Amino acid sequence: MSNRVELVIDKEQQLGLDTPGYYSGFQQKADNVRDDFIEFLEQTKRQGRTVAAYGAAAKGNTLLNYSGISSKFIPYVVDRNQAKRGKYLPGSKIPIVADSRIADDRPDYVVIFPWNLRDEVIDQLAYIRNWGGRFVTAVPTLEIQ
Numbered sequence: 001m002s003n004r005v006e007l008v009i010d011k012e013q014q015l016g017l018d019t020p021g022y023y024s025g026f027q028q029k030a031d032n033v034r035d036d037f038i039e040f041l042e043q044t045k046r047q048g049r050t051v052a053a054y055g056a057a058a059k060g061n062t063l064l065n066y067s068g069i070s071s072k073f074i075p076y077v078v079d080r081n082q083a084k085r086g087k088y089l090p091g092s093k094i095p096i097v098a099d100s101r102i103a104d105d106r107p108d109y110v111v112i113f114p115w116n117l118r119d120e121v122i123d124q125l126a127y128i129r130n131w132g133g134r135f136v137t138a139v140p141t142l143e144i145q
Helices: 003-015 026-046 058-067 100-105 115-124 126-131
Strands: 051-054 109-112 134-137
Touching (some): 026 058, 115 126
Parallel strands (some): 109 134
16 A cells, blocks of 8 residues: 555544444435426426536435436537537436537526536536526525525
């Protein structure tokens, strides 16, 4: 085992990652993310507003499946990776389409699934603000920008 691995293990222990207490409340946090996301989508639909998603990322797909979200609420997800287009997200069966679809449809909200890349995605899609579109991330908490 290299010194780098030992450093990572030490850091994890300092943070308490090796103790049950660190994970206390994890389920409640996950449930809150799910519930807030579902409430946002339901409210948006009641208001007659439109939602699209960006990034056919595994983390977003996990959120969709945990939340039971389908194309009823998010009709498509755009992705820059051409190899993903024309396919469907597993479980939710939401179609993956070209990122140009956002400009064509002009949705009110774009949910960013790779939330760790939020700032980069917002920079890439800044043009949606031209029609009043807003960005949404669901993790670690629901945020609308």
